[in-house]
Amino acid sequence: MRCERCGGPIDGNKIIRLNGVTICEKCARELRIDTSLMGGSILDQAFPMLNELTNAFLNPGPDLEFANTKIRCPKCGTTLRDVESSGQVGCIECYNVFNETVLKKILKSQGNSEYKGRNPGELTETEAPVRPGSPDEEKPQEQPKPAAPRRAKSTPKEPTKKDLLERIKKADLGMISDSDLEEAMKLAAEKEDYDLAARFRDELKSRKEDK
Amino acid sequence: MWFEDHKENSEVILATRVNISRNIKGFSFPVKMSQDEKENVIGMARQVASELDLPFIRTDELDDSAKADLFNKYYADISFMAEDAKTAAILGKKDGVCVQVNYKDHITVESLTAGSDIRSAYRDAEDLAVEFEKRMPIAFSEKRGFLTSDIRNVGTGAQISALIMIPGIMKTTGALSVLSKRLEKFEWNIKPLIQGNDVRINSVYIITNMVTLGVDEKELLDRTESVLNDVTKLERSCRASICKKKSAIVEDQYYKSYGVLRYGRRLELPEALLHINWLMLGADHVKDDEVSLSWEQIHKLVHTVLRRYEEITAKGRKTITVPRERAERVREIVKGDEA
Numbered sequence: 001m002r003c004e005r006c007g008g009p010i011d012g013n014k015i016i017r018l019n020g021v022t023i024c025e026k027c028a029r030e031l032r033i034d035t036s037l038m039g040g041s042i043l044d045q046a047f048p049m050l051n052e053l054t055n056a057f058l059n060p061g062p063d064l065e066f067a068n069t070k071i072r073c074p075k076c077g078t079t080l081r082d083v084e085s086s087g088q089v090g091c092i093e094c095y096n097v098f099n100e101t102v103l104k105k106i107l108k109s110q111g112n113s114e115y116k117g118r119n120p121g122e123l124t125e126t127e128a129p130v131r132p133g134s135p136d137e138e139k140p141q142e143q144p145k146p147a148a149p150r151r152a153k154s155t156p157k158e159p160t161k162k163d164l165l166e167r168i169k170k171a172d173l174g175m176i177s178d179s180d181l182e183e184a185m186k187l188a189a190e191k192e193d194y195d196l197a198a199r200f201r202d203e204l205k206s207r208k209e210d211k
Numbered sequence: 212m213w214f215e216d217h218k219e220n221s222e223v224i225l226a227t228r229v230n231i232s233r234n235i236k237g238f239s240f241p242v243k244m245s246q247d248e249k250e251n252v253i254g255m256a257r258q259v260a261s262e263l264d265l266p267f268i269r270t271d272e273l274d275d276s277a278k279a280d281l282f283n284k285y286y287a288d289i290s291f292m293a294e295d296a297k298t299a300a301i302l303g304k305k306d307g308v309c310v311q312v313n314y315k316d317h318i319t320v321e322s323l324t325a326g327s328d329i330r331s332a333y334r335d336a337e338d339l340a341v342e343f344e345k346r347m348p349i350a351f352s353e354k355r356g357f358l359t360s361d362i363r364n365v366g367t368g369a370q371i372s373a374l375i376m377i378p379g380i381m382k383t384t385g386a387l388s389v390l391s392k393r394l395e396k397f398e399w400n401i402k403p404l405i406q407g408n409d410v411r412i413n414s415v416y417i418i419t420n421m422v423t424l425g426v427d428e429k430e431l432l433d434r435t436e437s438v439l440n441d442v443t444k445l446e447r448s449c450r451a452s453i454c455k456k457k458s459a460i461v462e463d464q465y466y467k468s469y470g471v472l473r474y475g476r477r478l479e480l481p482e483a484l485l486h487i488n489w490l491m492l493g494a495d496h497v498k499d500d501e502v503s504l505s506w507e508q509i510h511k512l513v514h515t516v517l518r519r520y521e522e523i524t525a526k527g528r529k530t531i532t533v534p535r536e537r538a539e540r541v542r543e544i545v546k547g548d549e550a
Contacts, residue, residue: 075239076239076240076243077243078243083362087361087362087363088240088242088360088361088362089240089360089362090239090240090242090243090360091238091239091240091243092234092236092350092358095352095355095358095365102362102365105362105363106362106363106365106424109362109363109421110363110366110398110421110422110423110424110425111398111425112422112424112425113355113424113425114424114425115352115353115354115355115356115366115424116424116425116426116427116430117356117357117366117367117369117423117426117427117428118367118427118428119351120344120345120349120351120357121341121344121345122341123337123338123341124333124337124427124428124429124432125429126330126333126334126337126428126429126432127330
């Protein structure tokens with residue numbers, strides 16, 4: 001998860017939310033927000049603090065720089081922003097440095113991140129399948145399969161992970177099995193929807209307590 | 212030139228292109244490379260070219276006519292041949308095959324063919340790519356495959372695309388949407404070659420494979436073959452239906468278009484493409500000894516109009532000279548062997 005003010009990464013245990021905005025500890029300090037107050041309702045907090053936060057967003061100071069330009073590959077200098085905006089990396093090392101972003105981009109454009117191709121120096125068998133009617137082949141030619149099931153509509157019998165999450169989101173949680181809930185919790189966390197993940201976690205927790 | 216041949220399905224699939232991208236370990240990708248690194252990669256590529264006995268060309272040593280030759284054959288883009296680009300090209304033994312050095316990736320093997328023979332185009336590209344892979348330390352990871360500068364290309368590093376001309380589909384209500392849905396199923400993308408309002412008139416599109424992970428090369432080829440056959444089948448049936456139902460209109464437009472292209476003195480790009488569309492639609496339908504126009508001539512016409520170095524680099528004289536010169540080139544092609 002990233003700070004919505006500076007763009008820097010936030011440690012999972014130090015998430016600070018204020019008025020629907022997620023910020024990191026450093027920004028909270030800069031905005032002079034007392035993090036000890038956090039956790040309660042926004043209505044409990046002093047109004048001047050809210051004003052300061054609003055002003056900080058509306059009138060960013062000269063020192064305000066998004067951290068995705070600060071996170072850079074040590075080898076070639078490519079920044080996270082470059083990768084996010086252009087989909088291009090500068091060197092092999094970038095694949096390690098921006099691993100998470102790269103993976104997200106790949107999954108978004110391809111729906112799959114598993115490599116199944118050949119190794120360097122090997123040749124691919126490119127001969128066409130034998131046509132039907134050929135004397136050597138009696139079986140009809142197999143049609144190439146369309147793309148792997150990536151969208152729910154193309155594979156109604158095997159719902160995708162995204163479907164599962166959507167379904168559970170809308171459903172009455174009491175009707176969902178423990179295993180599905182656990183799966184949904186992981187998916188929600190992967191998608192950085194921590195509120196939803198927390199909802200599922202609380203439901204699972206309460207079920208365990210009931211037992 | 213490779214695109215002038217009339218090959219299987221080439222009345223619809225103007226060209227099929229395979230690009231195989233490879234990078235060398237130890238160097239940044241071209242976008243982040245220093246001038247010295249670029250020189251080193253050029254040196255390594257030159258060595259491989261010499262071992263394979265292939266012509267090696269540094270683009271900074273090319274004059275305008277040589278650049279035009281590379282561009283018009285689809286071997287290089289304008290930015291690839293920019294003054295300070297530090298790039299090079301290696302020509303394959305077969306017409307339509309070349310290697311770009313230091314473009315988006317260190318090595319991009321390109322294979323082009325008229326029509327839909329993807330297997331031979333891929334074979335030519337891969338054969339050459341493998342020669343580079345054997346002679347260079349290639350950036351490869353077992354998890355991600357061949358590492359490329361564009362994340363969307365990582366994996367096989369093979370991008371397959373086709374240039375298609377589909378006047379039948381464009382003139383048939385709903386057919387383009389049927390084609391788009393079919394392509395989407397195979398995870399192919401379709402976009403007009405020339406953006407703007409004229410797209411419905413010029414009917415030239417590029418379709419591109421978007422998947423380089425999760426499938427091996429063999430499946431990729433099977434899918435490509437299927438996609439190209441589907442496009443051809445749909446376009447052919449649309450053309451046949453139009454020629455049957457609107458026979459008189461097609462015939463009339465065919466002759467009018469022939470007349471404009473044969474005798475016109477100024478041709479704007481959309482106008483030229485509009486008339487080539489009618490020639491394509493009527494080519495197999497209008498049978499007349501008065502007009503002799505072969506598919507080879509039509510292919511040459513399309514590519515002459517679509518890709519011309521002299522037009523792209525014309526700058527100030529664009530509005531006056533270019534339409535006149537275009538019309539002159541078109542007249543020459545349509546005239547053919549006429550006395």
